[in-house]
Amino acid sequence: MTDPSAALLDAARALDAADPLAAHLDAFLEAPGVTAYLDGNSLGRPLRDLPERMAAFVREDWGTRLIRSWDEQWMTLPMELGDRIAAVALGAAAGQTVVADSTSVLLYKLMRAAAAARPGRTELVIEEGNFPTDRFLAEGVAAETGLTLRWLTPDPVQGVTVDDVAAVVSDRTALVSLSHVDYRSGALADMPGITAVVRAAGALMMWDLCHSAGVVPMQLDEWGVDLAVGCTYKYLNGGPGSPAFAYVRRDLHGELRQPIQGWWSAADIFAMGPEYAPAADIRQLLSGTPPVTSMLAMQGMLDLIAQSTIDAVRAKSRSLTELAVRAYDELLAPEGVRLLSPRDPDRRGGHVTIGHPDFREVTRRLWADGVIPDFRFPDGIRLGLSPLSTSHVETITGVLAVRDALASRDS
Ligand SMILES: Cc1ncc(COP(=O)(O)O)c(C=O)c1O
Structure with a gap:
């Protein structure tokens, strides 16, 4: 039998030559010694101009303008950046998204807010394959609020379906909390279909967008999504530990109250008064001083996605994953x-x-050789193909390296 490697590499070269987004590959910093970076779904790469952007921030915005920059630009940054993410990646109108905290903290805030907003309802629906933090938080919120967890057990590869959700939601359901793209299998849930079923039951629907924001287009407003949270360090390239974002549908703003009511969520931040009154708008989701420095890197990536369009990013994503399969x-x-x-x-x-079964050892070898996917327990390798920074040839280079590492594992 002939070795299919040459034909695959030829196909990859042809796809790269026809790729309308190929020019953007050069917008990212090179990583010496790395021949295939397949972990953009965990930590996106920095843009080439980021060192200069950060230096300018230190020199000018911070170093020269000093505390005046809070008034001049930073106070509103969490909302402005939220609006930018909403417009570029979420299909959501302005005024409903903020950047703050971590995904875990924002999930907690919104789970608690949702539980309080549906008094009399006793169940929180969650999926057993969901990311650990989502499950752990749901357990904590259930313990705090007295809600009962209803666990979905969908097919681990195909992910949760509309029928799975329809079978468990009822007038007892307060909140359904699911991931749009499954962190392990990559399965893409039917967001409009599931949201419609949940809302028809009178419950609130929250989506974890960590693995879809910036790579899968969505229409949060049009599809009637109530709540969503996602991270910015994966496909939005915000850098390690960059803050998360949260979306709350506008007509829930007066109703939902998040539990970590700090001064940044107060109606008048500088009133410094004796009593707390919540902000009426999306700022109510904030708690304390925003991490401005950690909000720099994502801005360039948002510009790049806007320039490319999220639909073109998705088209390339499909092309990359089809080639990988x-x-x-x-x-x-x-x-x-x-x-x-x-x-x-x-x-x-x-x-x-x-x-x-040998993928833990295989991953160790790949990393040593400059091919970087990630390993997920118990024996999975994820090939994370961030469309703007990954080429088709890089994808094939990665799969060939997996094959070679498997072949040589006993040597
Ligand atoms: C699907 C999903 N949800 C939540 C999280 C938790 O995010 P954080 O650690 O930033 O709170 C992650 C982290 O990778 C994730 O992949």
Whole structure:
């Protein structure tokens, strides 16, 4: 049998030559020694102009303008950046999104707010394959509020379906909290379909957008989503620990009260009065001083996505994951590797997961050789293909390296 590697590399070169977003590959900093970075779904790469942007921030905004910059630009940055994310990636109108805290903290705030906003309802629906922080937070909120958790147990590869959700929601449901793209399998949930079912039951719907924001287009307003939280260090390239964002549908603003009521969520931040009154708008989701320095890096990436359009980013994402699945079929399936992502490109987000009992050791070897996917327990490798910074050739380079590492693991 002939080796399919050459044909795959030819196909990848042709796809790169026809890629309308290929010019943007050069917008990212080079990482010496890295031949395939396949972890943009965990930590996006920095843009090439970021060192200068950060230096200018230190020199001018901070170093020269000093505390005046709070009035001049930083006070409103959490809302302005939220609006920018909403416009570029979320399909949401202005005034409903803020940047703050971490995903975990914002999920907590909104779960608590949702529980309080649906008194008399006793259940919080969550999925057993959801990211650990989502599950742990739900357990904590259930313990604090007396809600009962209703666990969904969907197919681990195909992910949660409208029918799975329809089977458990009722007039007892206060909140359903799910991930748009499954962190393990990459399965893409039917956001409009599930949201409609949840809202028809009178419950609130919250989406974790960590693995979809910036790579999968969505229409939060049009689809009637109540609440959403996502991170900015994956496909929005905000850098390690950059703050998260939260969306709250406008007509819930007066109703929802988040529990960490700090001075930044007060109606008048500088009143310094004896009593707390919440801000009437989305600022109510903030608690304390925003991490301005950590909000710098994402701004360049938001510009790049806006320039490219999120639909074009999604088109390239599909092309990359389709090529990865083809390479899996030809190079890895014969070696006993399992495909742990949906085959249908409409049903998956920006990463493809493959499984093999030896993948922990294989990942160690790949990292040592400058090929960087990530390993997820128990035996999965995620090929995270961030469309603006990843080429088709890089994708094939990565899959070939997985095959070679598997072949040489006993040597
Ligand atoms: C789907 C999902 N939800 C939540 C989180 C938690 O985010 P953070 O650690 O920034 O709070 C992550 C982190 O990777 C994630 O992938």
